[in-house]
Amino acid sequence: MSTAHLSCPVELSTDVAIVGAGPVGLMIANYLGQCGVNVTLVEKLDSLIDYPRAIGLDDESLRTFQAVGLAENVLPHTTPWHAMRFMTPKGRCFADIQPKTDEFGWSRRNAFIQPLADRVLFEGLARFDTVKVLFSRELEGFEQSDSGVQLTLKGADGRRECLKAQYLIGCDGGNSLVRRSLNISFEGKTAPNQWIVVDIANDPLSTPHVYLCCDPVRPYVSAALPHGVRRFEFMVMPGETEAELSQPENLRKLLAKVLPDPDRIELIRSRVYTHNARLAGRFREGRVLLAGDAAHIMPVWQGQGYNSGMRDASNLAWKLSRVIKGLAHDRLLDSYELERRDHAKAMIDLSVLAGHVLAPPKRWQGTLRDGVSWLLNYVPPIKRYFVEMRFKPMPQYTRGALIVPSEKGSPVGKMFIQPQVLTDAGITVLLDEVIGENFAIIGWGCDPTWGLSAAQMAHWQALGTRFIQVLPDVQLKAPSDAHHEVVRVGDSSGRLREWFARGSSSIALLRPDRFLAGLATPQTLGSVCDELALALSAQQLVSLTPVVSKVA
Template identity: 85%
Template sequence: MSLAPAPSTLELTADVAIVGAGPVGLMIANYLGQRGVNVTLVEKLDTLIDYPRAIGLDDESLRTFQAVGLADKVLPHTTPWHAMRFLTPKGRCFADIQPKTDEFGWSRRNAFIQPLADRVLFDGLQRFSNVKVLFSRELDSFEQSDSAVVLNLKDQHGRSERLNARYLIGCDGGNSLVRRSLDISFEGKTAPNQWIVVDIANDPLATPHVYLCCDPVRPYVSAALPHGVRRFEFMVMPGETETELSKPENLRKLLSKVLPNPDRIELIRSRVYTHNARLAGRFRQGRVLLAGDAAHIMPVWQGQGYNSGMRDALNLAWKLALVIKGLAADSLLDSYEQERRDHAKAMINLSVLAGHVLAPPKRWQGTLRDGVSWLLNYLPPVKRYFVEMRFKPMPQYTRGALIVPTATGSPVGKMFIQPKVLTDAGTTVLLDEVIGDNFAIIAWGCDPTWGLSATQIAHWKALGTRFIQVLPDVQLRVPSDAGQDVIRVGDSSGRLKEWFALGTSSIALVRPDRFLAGLAIPQTVGQACDDLARALKAVPPTSANAVVSKVA
C-alpha cells in the first residue's frame, strides 16, 4: 500500500498581511478594507480574546471608529463623560479629572468593554470581500525582499501555508514575534510591583466613574464600566502570587477593603498583570511595520495603551492605502514612525507619572502629594489645568506628511476640530460625516477650488479629497456660486468660524486621520497643495503652477 504524497504548501496572497487580531490589527483591516485594499489578518488563537483588558476609550479613538463607520456600533458599549478621581487614604478627592470638552465630536473620556469593542471591529470586517481573517495560524517565520514579504504559517493541524504580501504589519502585542524576528530593541522598564484585576458582574457598588485610591498600604482602583460591570485593581504586595491571591479566602480579604459584603458578588474573572513601559527602537524596517503594543506598551493609569494603538492604526492605514494604490511613494511610510514614535513616548511618560501619583515609590512623596493637591484647590487656573486634562500631551506632528509650519504656535500638525454642521440637504451631522475617509480642503466663506488649476483639482480628487466650503448656516438658503466639486456646509454652532478666526488663514488642508496638514488663503492654496503633495510623496500634478481665476 503506497502512501499519498504530502500536500503541497498552500499559497496565499494579499496586499497587506496583518499579524494579530487585536484592536489595532482589526482597526487597520477595517480602514484598508473600505479603501479596497486586499488584506489578510492572521491570528494564532482560534477566536478573539474574550477577557476584559482596556477600560478607557478617548475621543480620538471614537473618531477613529467613526472613520471606519463603526462609531454607532461601539457607543452602546461605552459610558461617556467618565470622570477619574484620585482619593487620599481617608477618601478625600484631591484630583477630579472630568473634562467636558468635545472639540473632536465625542466625549473626551469614556469607559468601555474592550472585548465588545473588538467584536464590533471584527464584525465590521464582514462588510469587505477583500479582507480575510485566518484564525489558528501560527507565524513560524517571514522573509522580506525589495518587493514583498513572505510569511510562513502553520494551521491548527500543522499544515504549512505561505502568505505573500506587499507589506506586513506586526500587531502581535508586547511579546511581538515580528519585532523580535527583526531584532528591533524594546527598551524601557518593568514596574517592580504587579496588580491583580478583579471584574465583577452586577456591580455591587454601582457608583459612576473611576476612583484611584492612593493608599500607601495597598493602593487600589474602583471603576464603573458599562453593562453593570465593576473593576477593582489592587497592588500585589511582595511575596504574594496570582495563585494565592485568587483563592476565595484571599480574594475575599481584598474585596472586604472596598465592599461591605465581599461574599455577595458575581465574579467574572481575576488576573494578575505587570506594568511595562517600553518603546520599540523603530517602527519600520523595510516592508515590515509595527503598531500598537508591538511598538509600545505603557502602564494603564491614563488609559492610553489602547488609545495610542488606535492613533497608530489610522496614521498608518491611510498612508498605506495611498502607497498600495500607487498614489504615493513607499517613502511616505517613513512618516509613520516620524509622527507616532515621539508621541507614544510622551504617553508612556505620562502613564508612568500617573502611576507614581497613585502609588508613590516613597511614603514621604505621598504626603507631599496630598499637601500640594490640597493647595491646588485654591488656584483655579491650575486646578482647571488638571480637571480638563490639559496636561495630556496631544499629538502635534512637526515633521512628516505635512507642510512643516514656520510660525510659532501654528495649529498645523494638530488634530482638526469636529463640530456639527448643517448640510445642504438640511440635516445636522458631525463634520467627519461630510469628509468620509478622505482628505479635505476646508475653506471658510470662500470656494476652496478657486486658486487651484483643473490639473490640481483632478490630482487631489484622485487622492480622495472633499472640497468643503463652510458658511454661516443662513447662507445655505441661497444657491451655491462655488465650483461643481464643492460641498457646502453651514457652521450652525459657530465653532468653525471661531477656529478660523484664531489665525490668519481661511483654508485648512486636512488629512484622512483628521490632522491639519497645512494652511492657506485662496491666493496661496495652489502652492500649499503642491507643497503638501510633495510631503505626501504623491505623484505630482502635470501643471502644478497653473491657476484658474474666477470672474464675477
C-alpha cells in the same frame, strides 16, 4: 527572518498581511477594507480574546471608530463623560478629572468593555469582500524582499501555508514575534509591583466613574464599567503570588477593603498584570511595520495603551492604502514613525507619572503629594489644568506628511475640530460624515477650488479629496456659485467660524486621519497644495501652480 527551509503546500496572497487580531489589527483591517485593499488578518488563537483588558476610550479613538463607520455600533458598550478621581487614604478627592470638552465630536473620556468593542470591529470586517481572517494560524517566520514579504503560517493541524503580501504589519502584542524577528530593540522599564485585576458582574457598588485610591498600605482602583461591571485593581505586594491571591479566602480579604459584603459577588475573572513602559527602537523595517503594543506598551493609569494603538491605526492605515493603490510613494510610510513614535513616548511618560501619583515609590512622597494637592485645589488655573486634562499631551506633528509650520503656535500638525454642521439637504451631522475616508480642503466662506488649476484638481481628486465650503447656515438657502465638486455645509454652531478667526488663513487642508496638514488662502492655495503633495511623497507635481484671475 528566513523561512525558506519550510515547505508550504498552500500558497496565499494579499496586499497587506496583519499579524494579530487585537483592536489595532482589527481597526487597520477595517480601514483598509473600506478602501478596497486586500487584507489578510492572521491570529494564532482560535477566536478573539474575550476577557476585559483596557477600560478607557478617548474621543480620538471614537473618532477613529467613526472613520470606519462603526461609532454607533460601539457606543452602546461605552459610558461617556467618565470622570477619573484621585483619592487620598482618608477619602479626599485631590484631583477630579472630568473634562467636558467635545471639540472632536465625542466625549473626551469614556469607559468601555473592550471585548465587546473588539467584537464590533471584527463583525465590521464582514462588510468587505477584500478582507480575510485566518484564526488558529501561528506565524512561524517571514522573509522580505524588495517586492514583498512572505509569511510562513502553521495551522492547528500542523499544516503550513505561505502567505505572500506587499506589506506586513505586526500587531502581535508586547512579546511581538515580528519585532523580535527583526532584532528591533524594546527599551524601557518593568514596574517593580504587579497588580491583580478583579472584574465583577452586577456591580455591588454601582457608583459612577473611576476612583484611584492612593492608599500607602495597598493602593487600589475602583472603576464603574458599562453593563453593570465593576473593576477593582489592587497592588500585589512583595512576596505575594497570583496563585495565592486568586484563592477565594485571599480574594475575599482584598475585596473586604472595598465592599461591605465581599461574599456576595459574581466574579467574572481575576488576573495579575505586570506594568511595562517600553518603546520599540523603530516602527518600520523595509516592508514590515509595527503598531500597537508591538511598538509601545505603557502602564494603564491614564488608559492610553489602547488609545495609542488606535492612533497608530489611524495614522498608518490611510498612508498604506494610498501606497498600495499607487497614489503615493513608499517613502510616505516613513512618516508613520516620524509622527507616532515621539507621541507614544510622551504617553508612556505620562502613564508612568500617573502611576507614581497613585503609588509613590517612597512613603514621604505620598505625604508631600497629599499636602501639595490640597493647596493646589484652591488655585483655579491649576485646578482647570487637571480637570480639563490639559496635562495630556495631544498629538502635534512637527515633521512628516504635512507642511511644517514656520510660525509659533500654528495649528498645523494638530487634529482638526469636528463640530456639527448642516448639510444642503437640511440634515445636521458631524463634519467627518461629510469628509468620509478622504482628504479634505475646507474653505471658510470661499470656493476651496478657486486657487487650483485643472491639473491640480485632477491630482487631488485622484488622491480622494472632498472640497468643502463652510458658510453661516442661513446662507445655504442662497444659490451656490462654487465649483460643482464643492460640498457646502452650514456652520450652525459657530465653532468653525471661531476656529478660522483665530488665524489669518481661510482654507484648511486635512489628511484622512483628520490632522491639519496645511493652511492657505485662496491666492496661496495652489502653491500650498504643491508643497503638500511633495510632503506626502506623492507623485511630484510639475508646473501646476496656476496664475488665477477671476472676474465677478
